[in-house]
Amino acid sequence: MENSVSSDKDIISIQNLTFSRGHRKIFDNISLGIRRGKVTAIMGPSGTGKTTLLKLIGGQLYPEQGQIFVRRQNVHQLKRADLYNLRKRMGMLFQSGALLTDINVYDNVALPLREHTALNESMIRTLVLMKLHAVGLRGARDLMPGELSGGMARRVALARAIALDPTMIMYDEPFTGQDPISLGVLVKLIKELNDTLGLTSIIVSHDVEETLGIADYIYVLSEGKIAGHGTPEQISNSGSEWVQQFLKGNADGPVHFHYPADDYNNDLFQ
């Protein structure tokens, strides 16, 4: 069951990672590996540091202890230029889409191409239209981000994330707040892009059904630790009460319904 951190098949290897915000430990000495060419999901309730983990992998945050290797390079020891070179091969889809709001859809997707390649405008146009076509939004090229629905914005952001043909994509809560149709489109796109482009995908999510449906391997985080990991079947059949509470969405269990407080009667009648 152990998805070995030292495996040659891992594109990302996280070793003994510890990270805190203030006095709260977000990660407490965790280690995990992300397999090349697979869809790996990082799951857990809100506030468990799933997005933080993506930012640590992308080198936007620094760990207190431990190391993160991406393509065998220690992310936090790279010089800025090397880190930027590494990021060109990493796409990231933010929860909000993070599209630049002062330029239209076309220019948003063209942005990384214009910044990082010496292609002429005609070539850029062809590539942008291909990427937008892949996400079904070629016809929306002239719209401004403010005119897009949440689902469309995420698809445009996905087109932008694959503009430079990265080898891996990190998805931050891609399914949150989506209507059923947008949700279905995103699930399909993520799976298809991963399989057809031979990408490695990391999905951070707390949407159980969708994530179990497309992930090859799952890590479940809780209180700074890995509460469980394995294939979707192994996770579904996990003996961990915590994992079962998370998967089934039970209101009470190892994660209590009530935030820690003094005795109720004492509190009311003191």
Place this chain on the structure above:
Amino acid sequence: MIDFFQTLGHSVLSSFAKLGRSCFFLLQILAGILTVIPRPRLLTKQLYSVGVLSFLIICISGFFVGMVLGLQGFYILSDFGAEETLGVMVAASLVRELGPVVAALLFAGRAGSALTAEIGLMKATEQLSGMEMMAIDPIKRIIAPRFLAGFISMPLLAALFSSIGVIGGQIVGVGLLGVDDGAYWSQMQSTLDFQEDIINGVIKSIVFGFIVSWIALFEGYDAVPTSEGVSRATTRTVVNSAFAILGLDFILTALMFGDI
């Protein structure tokens, strides 16, 4: 008592930390400017939103300030029978002081607050993080063009403010109060010194443009990425810019015109 010193120490330390961050931020901007120069489209777009869109408020304010100067100047100067020097008084007040200072205060309120809110919201909506993850340096792509646009726009807006103000003074002084038109302009031409008055005024507006753009962009970049954080940052931009403009104006005036 200990709490008081603890709070005091904490706020002093955090102020120094913020000062250090802002200086480092400025160095990054200055390095980033080199990448803006070969890409004039980035700059022209910002010149429009920072400079051209401030045009109206600067023109209207300059006109009214000039008219008030003409009115007040006439009443004081007429007591001494020196109405003919009204042009000198209006122009010198505008070019030396009111032009750079009031234009900078208006610029901080109009363009500075807009820059802070824009950058703060870009941070809150992860647009800056998104650029970082696309290996695009937001300082070079987003911040440096805005800084350069503010730096270029400010002296031009101050010059516009002073010019419109002189015309406002003339309309009131000559048109309404009967000061001789030839005296208004000729006294101004013969008394105002290009180096002493105009260049010094331009230097002031360049300094104010630098400071206001720096404060506005840093406050946005350093804002807590929430609605409240952006709101506080926008307020800080206007307040800190006003303090910086007025404080620096005193120092620059003392250096340029005083014998301190």
